[in-house]
Amino acid sequence: MRYLRLLALFFRTELQYELEYRTNLALEIVQIVVIITTSVGAVLILFNYTTVLNGWDLGAMLVLLGCFYLVQGFGELVLQPSFEKFMEHVRLGTLDFALLKPASAQFLVTLRNFQVVQLGQMGLGAVVAIVGLGRISTLGPGEAVAFAVALVCGFVLIYALLLALSTFAFWFVRIDNLMAIYWSFLDAGRFPVDIYPGWLRVTLSTAVPVGVAVTLPAQAISGRLDLFGLAVLVVGSIAAFILSSLFWRVGLRSYTGASA
Amino acid sequence: MIDVYRALFVGQIQAASQYRVQSVLWMLFSVIRPVIFLAAWVAVANAQGGRVASYDVRDFAAYYVALSLVSNLATSWNAYDFEFEVRMGRLSPKLLRPLHPIHYAVVENIVWKMTTIIPLLIVLGFVAVTFDARFRATPVHLVLFVPSVILGGSLAFLGGWVIATSAFWTTRVHAVSTLWDRAVFIFAGQIAPLALLPGALQTIALVLPFGYMLGVPAEILQGAVDVPTAMLLIAVQAIWVAIFYALLQVVWRVGVRQYTGVGA
Numbered sequence: 001m002r003y004l005r006l007l008a009l010f011f012r013t014e015l016q017y018e019l020e021y022r023t024n025l026a027l028e029i030v031q032i033v034v035i036i037t038t039s040v041g042a043v044l045i046l047f048n049y050t051t052v053l054n055g056w057d058l059g060a061m062l063v064l065l066g067c068f069y070l071v072q073g074f075g076e077l078v079l080q081p082s083f084e085k086f087m088e089h090v091r092l093g094t095l096d097f098a099l100l101k102p103a104s105a106q107f108l109v110t111l112r113n114f115q116v117v118q119l120g121q122m123g124l125g126a127v128v129a130i131v132g133l134g135r136i137s138t139l140g141p142g143e144a145v146a147f148a149v150a151l152v153c154g155f156v157l158i159y160a161l162l163l164a165l166s167t168f169a170f171w172f173v174r175i176d177n178l179m180a181i182y183w184s185f186l187d188a189g190r191f192p193v194d195i196y197p198g199w200l201r202v203t204l205s206t207a208v209p210v211g212v213a214v215t216l217p218a219q220a221i222s223g224r225l226d227l228f229g230l231a232v233l234v235v236g237s238i239a240a241f242i243l244s245s246l247f248w249r250v251g252l253r254s255y256t257g258a259s260a
Numbered sequence: 261m262i263d264v265y266r267a268l269f270v271g272q273i274q275a276a277s278q279y280r281v282q283s284v285l286w287m288l289f290s291v292i293r294p295v296i297f298l299a300a301w302v303a304v305a306n307a308q309g310g311r312v313a314s315y316d317v318r319d320f321a322a323y324y325v326a327l328s329l330v331s332n333l334a335t336s337w338n339a340y341d342f343e344f345e346v347r348m349g350r351l352s353p354k355l356l357r358p359l360h361p362i363h364y365a366v367v368e369n370i371v372w373k374m375t376t377i378i379p380l381l382i383v384l385g386f387v388a389v390t391f392d393a394r395f396r397a398t399p400v401h402l403v404l405f406v407p408s409v410i411l412g413g414s415l416a417f418l419g420g421w422v423i424a425t426s427a428f429w430t431t432r433v434h435a436v437s438t439l440w441d442r443a444v445f446i447f448a449g450q451i452a453p454l455a456l457l458p459g460a461l462q463t464i465a466l467v468l469p470f471g472y473m474l475g476v477p478a479e480i481l482q483g484a485v486d487v488p489t490a491m492l493l494i495a496v497q498a499i500w501v502a503i504f505y506a507l508l509q510v511v512w513r514v515g516v517r518q519y520t521g522v523g524a
Contacts, residue, residue: 027434028435034438042446045456045458046304046452049308053307054306178285184288184292191296191300199390
C-alpha cells in the first residue's frame, strides 16, 4: 500500500516535470501517432497480398500489434527511464541515496522514473488492439481475464529481463550498448513469434522474451491460448521475477560508492 | 583537401578503434529490422503457395540481405548528433574551424562503415544461408551496384543533413527526423520491396527521393531489375543527389545565420 502511494507520487512529479515542456510533449505525441499509423500501414501492405499469416488473420495481427505497443509502451513509460537512471547512479556513485532510504532499494531504483507521454503509446496500442478485436467474433469474459493475466506476465517478463541485464552494470559500469541491443530486439515482437526461423524464435522466446510477452497476450484474447499455456506463463514469469531479483541482490554486493 | 581528409581519417580510425565492441553491436541495428520483415514476407509467401507476385521465398531472402547491406552502407545518424551539438552550443567551436562541419561527418560515416562491414558480411552470410537466398545478379549488376549504393548513401546522408539543419530554427529536430525516418520506413523499401508496394505508395516511393536511398541499390544487387532499368534508376539517383546537394547549400547558408550559442 505504501509502495503504491510512493509510485503515485513518483508518477505525479514526473508528470509535472514533463508538462513544463509543452511543445515537446505535443511533438512526442505526434511522433507516437506517426510511428503507430505507419506500423499499421506496414501490416496492411502485407495483408494486401494474403488473408492469413501463419494462422494469424488481419484482426488477430492488429491485436498483436496493439499488444506490441502496449508492451513496448510500458517499457518506455517506466522501465527505460528508470533503468537508464539506475545505470547512471552506479556510474556516478549516487546509488547510495536510494540504498539509504527506508524502502526496498530495488523498488526505489527500478520504478522511479516515468516518461508519462508513453501512456499515449499504450493508449494508441490499445485502440489498435480493439479495432483488431472488432474483426474477431468470439470474446468472452474468460478470454478477457486470460488476456489481462498474460499481459501482466508480459510486463513482468520484460521487467525481469531488464533487471537481470542492468545488474551487469555493477561489474561493468557501462552497459548502454547491451541495453540498446535489447531495445532493438524488442522490435521483433511486432510479428507473431512463430514466423521466425528456429534459432531466432528460440532467442525471442527465452533470452529475449519479447516474443512471448507480446504473442501470448494476443493469443489469449483471441481464444487461442489454453489454460495450461497460461499456467506455464504465470509460473515462468514469477520464476523470472524471483531469479532476477536475487541476481540483482548479488550484484548489489559489488556496488561501491565513489572513492570507496 | 586530400591532406585534410587523410588527417581526419587517421583521427577517426583511432577514435573508432577504441569502441570496437560498440561498432559490432550497432551493426546489428542494420540487420534486425530487415530480418523481421524478411520473416514476415516469407510467412506471406508460404501462405500463398510460395510466391508473392514476382517474388518467391528465396528472392525475398536475397532482397532483404541486400537491403541490410545497403542500409548499413547508406544510413547515417547525423540528425541526432547535430541536434545535440546545436542545442548544447557545441557547434560553435566547429563553426570557427576553417573546415565545414560536414566533412567531419563524412569521414566519421565512412570509417564507421569500414569497421562494421566485415562482421556485417558474416552475419548476412548466416542469414542468407538460413533463408536460402538466391541472387539473380549478373557481373554487370555488381558493377552497377557500386555507383548505386554510393549515390544512395550520399542521398541519405545529404537528406539527413538537410533535416538536421532544421535544428537551426527549431533546436529540437527529433520530431522532424522521426517523420523522415518513418517515410524512409514506408517508402525506401524496408517494409516491402518497391515492386510490391501497392500502386499509389509505389508511385510516391519512385517520385520522391526515398526509394532511391535503399530500395534501388538493394534491387540492383539482388538482380531484380534489368540492366537498362538499373542504369535509368542510377541516373535518377544522381539527379536527386544533385538536388539535395544544392538544397543543403541554401539551407545551411540561411540557417547558420540563425544559429546562436547559448548566451548570445
